[in-house]
Amino acid sequence: MRTNMRITMNDLNRETLQHNRLPDLVLDKLMEWIMSGKLLMGDKLNTEELATQLGVSRMPIREALSNLEKMGLAESIPYAGTRLVTLTKDDVRQIYIARTALEPVAARYACAKITDKQIEDLRRIQEEYKQIVSHDELDAVDVYQHNRLYHFSIYKASGLSRVCAMIESLWDNLSFFKLIYGQKLLDSKESRDSMIAEHQSYLDALERRDSDLIFQLLECNLKKRAEHIPYNSDAYFHEK
Known part of the structure; x- marks a missing residue:
């Protein structure tokens, strides 16, 4: 059974999160985690957990996840939430x-x-x-x-x-x-x-x-x- 890697608060410098750019900054951080391998295919993206880990509200998290979906990197699954895509x-x-x-x-x-x-x-x-x-x-x-x-x-x-x-x-x-x-x-x-x-x-x-x-x-x-x-x-x- 797969286990997701938990990302700690230390991965993000909260001081850089300016309110009017939060969704973009959250998206940048998620992209950074994807590129570094902290987030991999199939990983679940829980809005509340990400909000807690990043020290922001759920709204910019939701917007960032929506942008990930538009980019083809994530998908919404009924009753399961949002996950990064899986490609064989x-x-x-x-x-x-x-x-x-x-x-x-x-x-x-x-x-x-x-x-x-x-x-x-x-x-x-x-x-x-x-x-x-x-x-x-x-x-x-x-x-x-x-x-x-x-x-x-x-x-x-x-x-x-x-x-x-x-x-x-x-x-x-x-x-x-x-x-x-x-x-x-x-x-x-x-x-x-x-x-x-x-x-x-x-x-x-x-x-x-x-x-x-x-x-x-x-x-x-x-x-x-x-x-x-x-x-x-x-x-x-x-x-x-």
Whole structure:
């Protein structure tokens, strides 16, 4: 039977919790615990316990938990409360298979519709991404958010709003895995250069308006992700 790791009051400096920013600060702290491994997949998030541990009222806790749900990191279960999501290796594989079916199509349509201004915005996002991954110590949340911004700046240029909504849902479902694994994916200069080059290849294809190329690039890269999932359960779950 699993046991949840109790987080002590010492983990949070109460003096930093300014009243008007409490929900954001609570969310930041929960994200910090997820990234550090103090909170893992399947852990129950009890509003009253968290309020006591953090020394705040239940309202900012509820708002922070709601934001975790919107990010795809938590889920509300009837009669059980809120828990962090649980993803098996097969769950991750299936999500990548679905992404492989949708994202290359959205990129192909984007290639035909994208404007020069949207391409210029992508160049800027790419430069910001390069700066972020060049730091000695990566902020996994920042890396994840900029990577997501880059991809959706492409997909939304397609004008396929329903397809983009389905892709966004898949990214939400995968976000816990991506946040934890993202730290390991970019743990060397070689891996960081590879991700930058991957992004640049999409940008080059868009600039050339080569819809077949960007379709092939995305399909190939996503298939590789689906086939080679670096999944170590110890990184996501507490020991049973």
